[in-house]
Every structure is written in structure tokens, then in C-alpha cells.
Amino acid sequence: MSSEKHSKSEKTIVTDYRTIDRAKLSPMYHHYVEVKEQYPNALLLYRVGDFFECFFQDAVTISRELELVQTSKEGGKEIGRIAMTGVPHHALERYSTMLVEKGFAVAICDQVEDAKIATAERRMVRREIQKLLTPGTLTDDGMLQARCNNFLAAIVVAGEHWGLAYADISTGEFFTTQSNDLNSLTMELLRLQPSEILIPANAPDVNGLLRPGEKSEYLADHLPDNFCYSLRAQQPFTLVEASQRLKDTFQVSSLEGMGCAQIPLGVRAAGGLLEYVEDTQKAYQVSLQPLRTYSLADYLVLDHQTRRNLEITQTIRDGTFHGSLLWALDRTSTAMGGRALRRWMLQPLIDIKGIAARQDTIQELVANTSLRQDLRSMLRKIYDIERLSGRVSSGTANARDLLALSESLVKLSDLSAIASYGSAPYLKALHHVPPELEQLGLYVVERLVESPPQQLKEGGIIKDGVDSRLDEIRQRLEDDKKWLTNLEVTERERIGIANIKVGYNKTFGYYISMPRSKAAQAPDNYQRKQTLTNEERYITSELKERETRILTAKDDLNNLEYDIFTELRATVAEKAREIRSISKAVAAIDVLAGLAEVAVYQNYCCPTMVKGREINIIEGRHPVVEQSLGEGFFVPNSAQMGAGDPLEKGEVNPDLIILTGPNASGKSCYLRQVGLIQLIAQIGSFIPATEAKLAVCDRIFTRVGAVDDLATGQSTFMVEMNETANILNHATPKSLILLDEIGRGTATFDGLSIAWAVAEYLATEIQARTIFATHYHELNELASILTNVANYQVTVKEMSDKIIFLHQVSPGGADKSYGIEAGRLAGLPSSVISRAKQVMGQIEKHSKIALGLRQGIKQVQPKKVQQAPGQAIEQLDIFED
Structure with a gap:
């Protein structure tokens, strides 16, 4: 139904833009519809002032899903009122997270210029899609679980053969593989638990975007339920286009170095995934690590039932972390160490040398208590540099993120110094931390304030002494603020009214206020601006001049601080690959130090x-x-x-x-x-x-x-x-x-x-x-x-x-199970227990099962039976005389 009647006003509330004459829409609504048509399968959040608004059917949807009040707004000549639901701009992350968790894609259309400029030029503020949020493309901390990867997967299937690529764009991890058993594809997806799976749009019977939990029939038996499936265009999944995209992205001339030249389906999946990431991130540059190729045969295979029954990451009873194997072993000090341990447990090694390298490191940390404790103490001071570097490289990091990353980079040299006392393989990986990373960290820490604000464009980020222009503006601003403070004192003395005040509001700017009862004493240079119940407000030409200087200085100051910050962020982003590389070594040593701690306090041995x-x-x-x-x-x-x-x-x-x-x-x-x-x-x-x-x-x-x-x-x-x-x-x-x-x-x-x-x-x-x-x-x-x-x-x-x-x-071997005794302990009535014993006696007396199995036992060796095509295997005759 395209529209609905408002029960009270009897006015039509338009919920379907396809039913109206667009020429009659106001310019803003016209632009909204244009953007919406580019992203028909996403909820469009459109910045209007201090709110992100949804209109038409999207307004109905988020009102229902987020339990928000749906309102309406006039849409233009002869259009009537348009359904509208909005969220405050400062709450965008929280509400977006809720929508994505429900399986929706969310398109963020933000203002890309200062609204004051557009207002001065008497035109609409320019807006563009800045990001498309989907379950597999999240990077913001508030949308992610700290100790779990958030994987985006892409698959290509050809008969029984399949290719898989997956990435966590918050950490930069990027992998691909290929195999020829669709059952193993199911097992891999269940191991990874991706938040989103990409399927080529040219797959049989696929006609558009699948809703959360839906899937293509041609993969119905091989894709797990309860995942979010998205469809992409055919082209990025073709081998030629996908290969070229990988080469261009990682600036290589051949795929041989990434080990994927011989797995075309894996390459196609990786290319499709890259295209999807670029399309969804829009204004943000996502930096993925070079593609790594792996084989299923390189690891111990654990199917879904085994992971479930062994309760590796969650319990069977209620699906919680507490009581799982991960709970018993996780003593990691960092979020990236927690994610690494989880990956190790779901993908154990089969290479004895690889196992021995981890054992040797744990052995040294068990034997050297001070080394282990010093490492764990220092690790607790290091933030999640793996994900922080991802946000920095994509340009989404705020000042707190950048400061946390920089402080952690400074700590890496201390961590390296501690690790240098050890000689085991994983400790050696930390012996050398690139000195430029510590220098970079110090460079940033010396420029950012100790407790920067969350917002980037409201100032208060950069320290004094960093930039002479910044210091000059701050000094002018400080002088003008002192003048305002002195103005209040001098005016009280000059006019003789003790309760004169200098105030400010967004509508009138700075003003001088006095009681209405004293209004007759106002000097000639006072211009009345506003009359309140008990107060008169005035301005003067000198006050307006100072106001202009102060507001201009504030804008200049905020803009300059933002420019300096973005330069700092870009400088750190240039080292994102090196930072992520060292983060792997930090995460690994965190896992091993934690396992050593468990070994010591739980009295574990080295097998x-x-x-x-x-x-x-x-x-x-x-x-x-x-x-x-x-x-x-x-x-x-x-x-x-x-x-x-x-x-x-x-x-x-x-x-x-x-x-x-x-x-x-x-x-x-x-x-x-x-x-x-x-x-x-x-x-x-x-x-x-x-x-x-x-x-x-x-x-x-x-x-x-x-x-x-x-x-x-x-x-x-x-x-x-x-x-x-x-x-x-x-x-x-x-x-x-x-x-x-x-x-x-x-x-x-x-x-x-x-x-x-x-x-x-x-x-x-x-x-x-x-x-x-x-x-x-x-x-x-x-x-x-x-x-x-x-x-x-x-x-x-x-x-x-x-x-x-x-x-x-x-x-x-036991000869009975004491099941009746278990029933008694459970509280079965005594008459039931008594009767059960009678029945058991009769069964044991007359049963022929045991007798049959014991007749003519033949001692044999286990053997491999050669079976001709179509011939049944000869089995042991347990009743042979």
C-alpha cells in the first residue's frame, strides 16, 4: 500500500515516492529520492541539520525496527505530508548498529560542506553518500565485538568446486582458498561465522538482493542458515576483472606471490569482495593486507558438530562464553590477542614444526616467571593497534583513536626490550620493532592533548606550541575573551548598575543585559535587541565587532586544528601496513603468554x-x-x-x-x-x-x-x-x-x-x-x-x-548401567523403582542377546577387505558356530 490515512488529521501520509510526481517535490526531497534510487535495498539516513532523517517507506521501517515515533513533513506543492523518522546525529552509531544487527544495510548520506556556505549562497547544502553500512563492512568500535573478528565472505561455486574469500576490514585480514567439496564449504563458513556472505548476482535463480537469512536455491544445501546473504553484480566475479583488481589493489604484476594464481574460483571471490568493499566504503579508503592463500589440508578439520559438542567457543546449554574451552584458556591481555586465540582454537595446526614453535615459546615463558609477568604487564598498556590502524588508514579515526594508537606505538619499544630477554621463536619476532614506529608515536603524542574530545571539528585537540598560526589565533581569542570579562566590570562601574552581565546565545550573539527596572539608565550607545519579562538585552557596535572577531577566530581555530589533525592521521596511515604487521606478532605473544599463565596455574604439561x-x-x-x-x-x-x-x-x-x-x-x-x-x-x-x-x-x-x-x-x-x-x-x-x-x-x-x-x-x-x-x-x-x-x-x-x-x-567392561538407581536418585516414586527392578530381572533372565553374541566367538585380526565393484563387503559373523 503506497500511502496511509492519518487517523486524526485525515491527511494522506505519503510512504511510497514512486506514486507521486517528482517534479512537485521540494529540492531536498527530490535529491533524497535520487539517492534512494541508487541504493534501493538500503535504509537511507539523510543528514538534515542536527538529525539524520528517513523519509517515505524507510521512515516506516526504522520507526518500527527502532521503536521511534514516526512523524511527517510537508513535501512540496500538491504532494502533501511525507512520512519522516529521524535520529540525532550524535546517536547515529548506536541506531545504525541496531539496524545492521537486524540485517539491514544502511546508507549514510552526510553533508559534505559547511551549511553556512550554502546558506550564504542561498542554495541547498551539498550531500553525498559517505558510507554504506552492512553487517560485514563495519569498522567502528561501537559496532564490533572486541574479541571476535567480523568477517565478510564471498563465494563462487562451479559444480562441486568452490572458491572462498573472506576479510575483516576492521583488521585488514584477507584470505582465499579453493576446494572441490561443497560440504567443506559449509564447514568453512560455519568456522568463520561471517556476518555477511556475497554471492554473484548471476547465480541460477537469483533475482535481486536476498533478505537476511534467505539464500539462493542452487546453494540451499550448502550455505548455513541464519547468515546475511548479499548479491553483487556479475562482473567483479569474472576471473579477468578479479585478477586485475587484485593486481591493482596490491600493486603487483602477478598473483603468484600471493599463492592464488592456480585457484581461479578463489581469485574470483576475492575480486568480488574487493569491489564490494570499495563500493560500500565510498569516501573512506580501506586498507586490506596482501591476500593470503591457504589450504584446508593445512589445518586440523573441525566440523560444526564437533565445535558444538566440544564447546570450543560457547556452551551448548545457553550459547554463552562462560564454560567454554575459550573461557578456560583465554588469559590474553589485549583484544587482538583474544581474537588470535579464538582463530587458533578454530583452526588448529597439523604441522609439528609450527606446533613446536609455539610450545617452545610457552616453555620459556613458563620457566621464566619475571619475563612472562613483565610481558603481560606491558601488554595491558597496549590498545587494539590492529583495529585502530584500520580506522586511521580509512580516515575514520577520531583524536582519541589516534592518541591511543600513538601511545601504543611508543610502548612497543618497551615491549620489544622485554621480549629481547627471551630466545624462543615468537619472542624473537618482537626483538626488532621498527624504530620509526616509536618515533611516529612520539611525534603524534607530542601534538595531541592528553584527553581529546570525541568531536573533531570543535577544537580542543592540538596542544599549544605545535603550530605558530594556531598559537596566534588562540592568543587573539584569549585577548578578546578577557576584553569581554573586563567589559562587564567596566560597564557596571560606568553605569552604576551592579548586576549588568555579558551573555551569549546562538540567535543574537553576545549581548549586555540589565534589569528592566534599570532600563532608563541605559547609555545612548546601547541598542535594544530583546525584551524579556525581567530583563532588557542590548548590543553595542564595539561588542558586535568583538563578537565577529571571536566567532571568526573560533572557526579559524577549529578548522586549523582539524587540518593539523588530518595531517597527523594521514602521516600515521602511511605506516598502517607496518603497524598491522607488528600487531600480529604482539597478538601472538599475548596468546602464548596467556597460555603459559594457564599452564603454570593449572599445572599443565608440554605434550x-x-x-x-x-x-x-x-x-x-x-x-x-x-x-x-x-x-x-x-x-x-x-x-x-x-x-x-x-x-x-x-x-x-x-x-x-x-x-x-x-x-x-x-x-x-x-x-x-x-x-x-x-x-x-x-x-x-x-x-x-x-x-x-x-x-x-x-x-x-x-x-x-x-x-x-x-x-x-x-x-x-x-x-x-x-x-x-x-x-x-x-x-x-x-x-x-x-x-x-x-x-x-x-x-x-x-x-x-x-x-x-x-x-x-x-x-x-x-x-x-x-x-x-x-x-x-x-x-x-x-x-x-x-x-x-x-x-x-x-x-x-x-x-x-x-x-x-x-x-x-x-x-x-561394565555389565550393567545402574539406570534404575539413576531414576531413584532423580526422585521416581518407590513403586516405579520396585516394578522396574522386577521387569529388569525378567529381561535379564530371558534375553537371548548376550547368549547369541557369545556363541562361537572367532578370534580375528582387523583387516582391510578388498571389495570388487558392486560386491558387498563380507562382515564378521558374530553368531558363527
Whole structure:
């Protein structure tokens, strides 16, 4: 509906500019419509005086989304009133953030000249789009989470092949990769959690901008839900245009140096992303770091379910940071260190040399307490130079930003001096900080006041003595202000009225006021300007002359200070690349110093990383549960898996552990504990254990618990089977698999059969290191059949009227689960407990399951079965006589 009736005035409020004759619009509204048509899919915030206004349908939208009062304003001859909603200019960041968080794009159309000039020339103030705010292109501190990256991603898909580029324009990070499995694209996007994803507008079935959460059908099965998807024009995603754009941006003649010459889809995605950034930032120059190419095979792969189940960055229960692995390990002192730790945890290493370099640095910081403490103390004095340099290079930094960055640059030399006492790899990276950065920092600090104001064009930014012109204007201004102060005193003495005052307002400027009762005593040179209830206000020719001088001096002063500041900002921006480079080293040492702090106070050990498949953890502990329980309460447990060749005769650690035990005894905790220790080790950290020798994993899989996915019609059991199928189809002998209660979502015999078949397949075909927690005690029989399977149980102490959970994992299989006892502890009625025991007795007496599994056990070695095309794999006959 293009318009609506105002219920009270019965006047038409226009909400659709397409329904009116534009020739009848006032000049301002005409310009607003012209700009709006250039950005039809963005909410247009248009500067009018001290407000940013929205008109027409945009006014309706922001009134609804921001819960603001919608008003209206006369739009021109025969137009009627136009819907209008506005926000104060000083609150623009807050309201823009709210709109972007809701998935809207916001176009900022600001005044680009002094309104006084336009007024003097009797024309409309010139306005232009200064920035297009979208979820993935935010740079202002108030719009970003300090310890999380804000990634903008672009993807190009060709069949099963895909290219991905992503950047955080607030930090300058810029990466690209390419692969041939659409499932891995989904996993990468879920790892990155981009705020916005760009899709080429020429993709099949794409017809315009997608709303938040919508996506193109041709990628419907491979793009995660709940992300904001935007569409761009076709051209920037073509290889020729994208390649040239990358070369021009980074001033190179070839893409070989960036490692992306052989990944055309990645190049196309990167080119599209660059075009989008340039288009949205408009008046601001965004400085991205040179494009870096990576391969998915360079890192430990963690799918979304594994990250969720291991609670790496947030808990399953309520999605909060507290209680996650990141919470347990994060002792960083800077925001950029916090972001780096998060990235490391979501992308662990598989290169032993890279892991060792981090371990060596932590080892030195653990051993040298004073070095660690001095580093952490100095790091706390350094601001987020990574993001500050981004705002400086884009021209959006205010004086406080520039001062914080400059003070931090000065501190870098002190940080470098401390780091020079260490010799580990990451400490060496800080041994040499370019001296010009410290000099640059001092240069700026010596020119900016200690506590600069937020606004840039209202003065009070530059110190005295920096510029002779500035000092001269300030002196003239000070002299004139003293004259005003003296004028009040001299006029009181001259006229004989004690309460004469000199005041100022924006409408009349400076004035002399006296009580109306004394108006008859006003001198002849006083010109009456305003009469109030109890007061008369006057001006004099001399006062107006001083006023002109003062106001002119203020404008000159503010303009000159702004010019000096922008010169300082531009000077610092020239070193943005060097600043961001050193910020990476600072962030890394912050992460490692924090991990060393955790290692010391939580008594972590340095694991030995080896080739092969061994997992040997002595007295390991769950890092989160241990900290939650407090010192001394957590019961440690060991884990030995995968050592030696599984086909070799003799004693070897198992590939598959069948873990049984009662509910609530700690099976799930043990599973996650082993997975977290492996993950922590591969980010280069010390681990919660007494001792450990670990081989590098290529992937960690978990299947712990399941929920209904009603939106796609999948039951709990179907979700469980999908996750299990994914594991069986992608795991390798170097993977670590953690399974909890496979087969529990269906009938008992079906579930047991599936659990047996899955465990058997893992042990004989994949031979991945696996812990299989289950209440199907019949699976313990696998250890009698397969030499690379072992039984472990979480032990309990059984009393006459209760059981005590010992939380201790030991060899051997449990023969019951104490589920009825768990029901009693939960408060089930005694009659229900009594009847359950009777039923259990009958089931145990007549069940043939255990008997069948124990008949004619055949001892076999795990083997690889050669399968002819179309031929079914011969399986172990568990009932063979």
C-alpha cells in the first residue's frame, strides 16, 4: 500500500515516492529520492541539520525496527505530508548498529560542506553518500565485538568446486582458498561465522538482493542458515576483472606471490569482495593486507558438530562464553590477542614444526616467571593497534583513536626490550620493532592533548606550541575573551548598575543585559535587541565587532586544528601496513603468554608431538570441568590409543575403546576430555595432564547427543544417523572419533545392531582412534573378536542401598548401567523403582542377546577387505558356530 490515512488529521501520509510526481517535490526531497534510487535495498539516513532523517517507506521501517515515533513533513506543492523518522546525529552509531544487527544495510548520506556556505549562497547544502553500512563492512568500535573478528565472505561455486574469500576490514585480514567439496564449504563458513556472505548476482535463480537469512536455491544445501546473504553484480566475479583488481589493489604484476594464481574460483571471490568493499566504503579508503592463500589440508578439520559438542567457543546449554574451552584458556591481555586465540582454537595446526614453535615459546615463558609477568604487564598498556590502524588508514579515526594508537606505538619499544630477554621463536619476532614506529608515536603524542574530545571539528585537540598560526589565533581569542570579562566590570562601574552581565546565545550573539527596572539608565550607545519579562538585552557596535572577531577566530581555530589533525592521521596511515604487521606478532605473544599463565596455574604439561597415530595421555583432565570444580576435585584419567601398527602381532594400544559405565558417571566428560586435550595440543598449547605423547590428528569427529530437526522433518534418530554417516564417510586412520550412545534413538535390537556394525566398521575398515561410549554392554564382546579393540569402564562403588560414582576410567567392561538407581536418585516414586527392578530381572533372565553374541566367538585380526565393484563387503559373523 503506497500511502496511509492519518487517523486524526485525515491527511494522506505519503510512504511510497514512486506514486507521486517528482517534479512537485521540494529540492531536498527530490535529491533524497535520487539517492534512494541508487541504493534501493538500503535504509537511507539523510543528514538534515542536527538529525539524520528517513523519509517515505524507510521512515516506516526504522520507526518500527527502532521503536521511534514516526512523524511527517510537508513535501512540496500538491504532494502533501511525507512520512519522516529521524535520529540525532550524535546517536547515529548506536541506531545504525541496531539496524545492521537486524540485517539491514544502511546508507549514510552526510553533508559534505559547511551549511553556512550554502546558506550564504542561498542554495541547498551539498550531500553525498559517505558510507554504506552492512553487517560485514563495519569498522567502528561501537559496532564490533572486541574479541571476535567480523568477517565478510564471498563465494563462487562451479559444480562441486568452490572458491572462498573472506576479510575483516576492521583488521585488514584477507584470505582465499579453493576446494572441490561443497560440504567443506559449509564447514568453512560455519568456522568463520561471517556476518555477511556475497554471492554473484548471476547465480541460477537469483533475482535481486536476498533478505537476511534467505539464500539462493542452487546453494540451499550448502550455505548455513541464519547468515546475511548479499548479491553483487556479475562482473567483479569474472576471473579477468578479479585478477586485475587484485593486481591493482596490491600493486603487483602477478598473483603468484600471493599463492592464488592456480585457484581461479578463489581469485574470483576475492575480486568480488574487493569491489564490494570499495563500493560500500565510498569516501573512506580501506586498507586490506596482501591476500593470503591457504589450504584446508593445512589445518586440523573441525566440523560444526564437533565445535558444538566440544564447546570450543560457547556452551551448548545457553550459547554463552562462560564454560567454554575459550573461557578456560583465554588469559590474553589485549583484544587482538583474544581474537588470535579464538582463530587458533578454530583452526588448529597439523604441522609439528609450527606446533613446536609455539610450545617452545610457552616453555620459556613458563620457566621464566619475571619475563612472562613483565610481558603481560606491558601488554595491558597496549590498545587494539590492529583495529585502530584500520580506522586511521580509512580516515575514520577520531583524536582519541589516534592518541591511543600513538601511545601504543611508543610502548612497543618497551615491549620489544622485554621480549629481547627471551630466545624462543615468537619472542624473537618482537626483538626488532621498527624504530620509526616509536618515533611516529612520539611525534603524534607530542601534538595531541592528553584527553581529546570525541568531536573533531570543535577544537580542543592540538596542544599549544605545535603550530605558530594556531598559537596566534588562540592568543587573539584569549585577548578578546578577557576584553569581554573586563567589559562587564567596566560597564557596571560606568553605569552604576551592579548586576549588568555579558551573555551569549546562538540567535543574537553576545549581548549586555540589565534589569528592566534599570532600563532608563541605559547609555545612548546601547541598542535594544530583546525584551524579556525581567530583563532588557542590548548590543553595542564595539561588542558586535568583538563578537565577529571571536566567532571568526573560533572557526579559524577549529578548522586549523582539524587540518593539523588530518595531517597527523594521514602521516600515521602511511605506516598502517607496518603497524598491522607488528600487531600480529604482539597478538601472538599475548596468546602464548596467556597460555603459559594457564599452564603454570593449572599445572599443565608440554605434550610430545610425534608422527604416527599414538595418543598416550597420562592423568588427563577436562580443562573446563576442572576449573569449574576447583582445585583438587577433578579425578584425572589416562588414555592410550593407536600406538604401533594395528596389524602388528603382540601388545599394542587399541584403536577402538568400548567405554561402558553408569549414567552420570563421567563417560561423556572423558570423551570430551580426550578430544579437547588433542585439540589444545594442536594449537601449540600445554595440556591438562601429567605427561602426554600425541600424534597429530587430521580431523576430530564427535557425535554426542542429538536433537530433533523439525524444520527439515528429521527425528532425533535421523539426526544421529546423519552425523554417524558423515563420520564413517570422511574419517581416516589419523582421525580421532568420539561417539556417545550410537543407536539409542530406536528399538533396542535395531540400536544394538547398528552400534555393533558401526564399531566393527571403525575398528576393521577405518582404524581411526575411537572412543565408543555405550550402554550396550554386549559391545564388550568385540574385544574378544578384534585385537585392536579394548574395553574400559567408568567404575562405581556399590553399597547396599546406593552407588558411589568414582569417576575413574579403568580396563574392563561394565555389565550393567545402574539406570534404575539413576531414576531413584532423580526422585521416581518407590513403586516405579520396585516394578522396574522386577521387569529388569525378567529381561535379564530371558534375553537371548548376550547368549547369541557369545556363541562361537572367532578370534580375528582387523583387516582391510578388498571389495570388487558392486560386491558387498563380507562382515564378521558374530553368531558363527
